Amino acid sequence: MKAVRIHKFGGEEVLEYEDAPDPQPGRDDVLVKVEAAGLNRADLGTRDGTGRYTEKDLPMIMGFEFAGTVAAVGSNVTDFQPGQRVVADPGRGGYAEYALAKHYQTRPVPDGLDAATAAAMPAVFLTAYHCMVSHAGLKADDRVLIQAGGSGVGVAAIQIAKHLGARVITTAGSDEKCRRLHDLGADETINYTRQDFVQEVNRLTGGRGVDLVLEMVGGAVFDKSLEVLAPGGRLVTIGRAGGPVPEPLPTIEGRSITRFGITAHLTQNLEGYKALDQFMALVRDKRMQVCIDRTYPLAKVAEAHRRLEGREHFGKVVLTP
Numbered sequence: 013m014k015a016v017r018i019h020k021f022g023g024e025e026v027l028e029y030e031d032a033p034d035p036q037p038g039r040d041d042v043l044v045k046v047e048a049a050g051l052n053r054a055d056l057g058t059r060d061g062t063g064r065y066t067e068k069d070l071p072m073i074m075g076f077e078f079a080g081t082v083a084a085v086g087s088n089v090t091d092f093q094p095g096q097r098v099v100a101d102p103g104r105g106g107y108a109e110y111a112l113a114k115h116y117q118t119r120p121v122p123d124g125l126d127a128a129t130a131a132a133m134p135a136v137f138l139t140a141y142h143c144m145v146s147h148a149g150l151k152a153d154d155r156v157l158i159q160a161g162g163s164g165v166g167v168a169a170i171q172i173a174k175h176l177g178a179r180v181i182t183t184a185g186s187d188e189k190c191r192r193l194h195d196l197g198a199d200e201t202i203n204y205t206r207q208d209f210v211q212e213v214n215r216l217t218g219g220r221g222v223d224l225v226l227e228m229v230g231g232a233v234f235d236k237s238l239e240v241l242a243p244g245g246r247l248v249t250i251g252r253a254g255g256p257v258p259e260p261l262p263t264i265e266g267r268s269i270t271r272f273g274i275t276a277h278l279t280q281n282l283e284g285y286k287a288l289d290q291f292m293a294l295v296r297d298k299r300m301q302v303c304i305d306r307t308y309p310l311a312k313v314a315e316a317h318r319r320l321e322g323r324e325h326f327g328k329v330v331l332t333p
């Protein structure tokens with residue numbers, strides 16, 4: 013089959029579009045004929061060696077998540093059959109014509125949802141939901157600040173928080189992204205290139221601050237986000253696209269500051285993958301949106317990575333074999 017593999021870590025030049033052995037399903041595996049694969053910021057870390065994979069994982073086929081049709085199942089798999097449309101989030105293997113996932117990492121795709129839309133959903137909807145709801149206990153009427161609203165995670169998080177009745181303030185790096193985030197349901201948007209988000213959040217909340225911050229930028233954005241936490245507020249850090257996050261995390265009396273990682277969360281809560289079903293149904297029913305920024309053929313994967321690195325994208329970048 014054709015796949016994109018990396019044999020060493022580095023820049024986009026390490027992405028090799030080439031022939032690779034067809035994957036063979038183990039007893040608990042579902043083999044999927046891939047129709048679309050979602051890109052994530054973590055792919056950039058996988059590629060350059062700063063992510064969770066190490067030299068011993070090489071060569072590897074990248075791609076956290078993908079959607080397509082079941083081609084075969086392992087002997088222990090009773091919940092999926094060949095021919096069924098599915099989406100999966102195993103953390104690797106998606107940049108290919110065929111890919112494997114454990115059956116518990118796989119969910120059926122409802123009729124009416126196309127493969128590109130489904131492939132763009134698992135990582136960001138599961139992260140946003142489990143981080144804000146399962147981990148941080150998001151409640152109706154909470155005031156939430158979602159940093160990097162135009163990211164894949166941000167777009168999902170805004171819609172989930174609104175769906176649950178929260179009031180959402182979000183930040184982005186351009187007026188155009190802010191306009192689109194309003195259209196998605198954000199109550200207030202802040203273009204941080206023109207406005208100081210701490211001052212703005214304080215103004216918008218009458219000086220009280222927010223009950224929850226979903227923080228995924230790191231560096232100065234992390235530090236300043238601590239200043240807008242209301243009494244009893246929770247900040248959850250999930251990423252450091254723009255700078256480091258202090259280790260150990262700071263403590264502030266009467267506030268909670270924690271880290272969240274979706275891989276560890278799902279490893280300990282295999283049922284957690286099922287949370288995707290409700291969001292796929294909401295998207296199919298047009299009550300939520302998946303914002304696909306651009307779709308690239310697998311052979312043009314380097315362009316797709318450049319698009320993500322350039323930060324002009326809104327929502328998700330997708331590959332098709």
Ligand SMILES: NC(=O)c1ccc[n+]([C@@H]2O[C@H](COP(=O)([O-])OP(=O)(O)OC[C@H]3O[C@@H](n4cnc5c(N)ncnc54)[C@H](OP(=O)(O)O)[C@@H]3O)[C@@H](O)[C@H]2O)c1
Pocket residue numbers: 051052053054135136139160162163164165166183184185186189228229249250251252253254255272273274275320323324325327
């Ligand atoms: N812990 C977890 O389980 C988990 C899971 C998924 C994702 N994440 C993290 O969540 C974040 C979002 O992931 P994603 O895949 O949705 O990302 P993405 O679509 O690539 O979006 C990242 C956005 O962050 C904003 N940003 C602000 N400052 C930045 C900087 N210095 N460098 C790069 N981007 C910057 C950019 O938007 P503007 O230009 O508009 O600011 C950019 O579009 C990442 O940090 C990722 O690592 C964590």
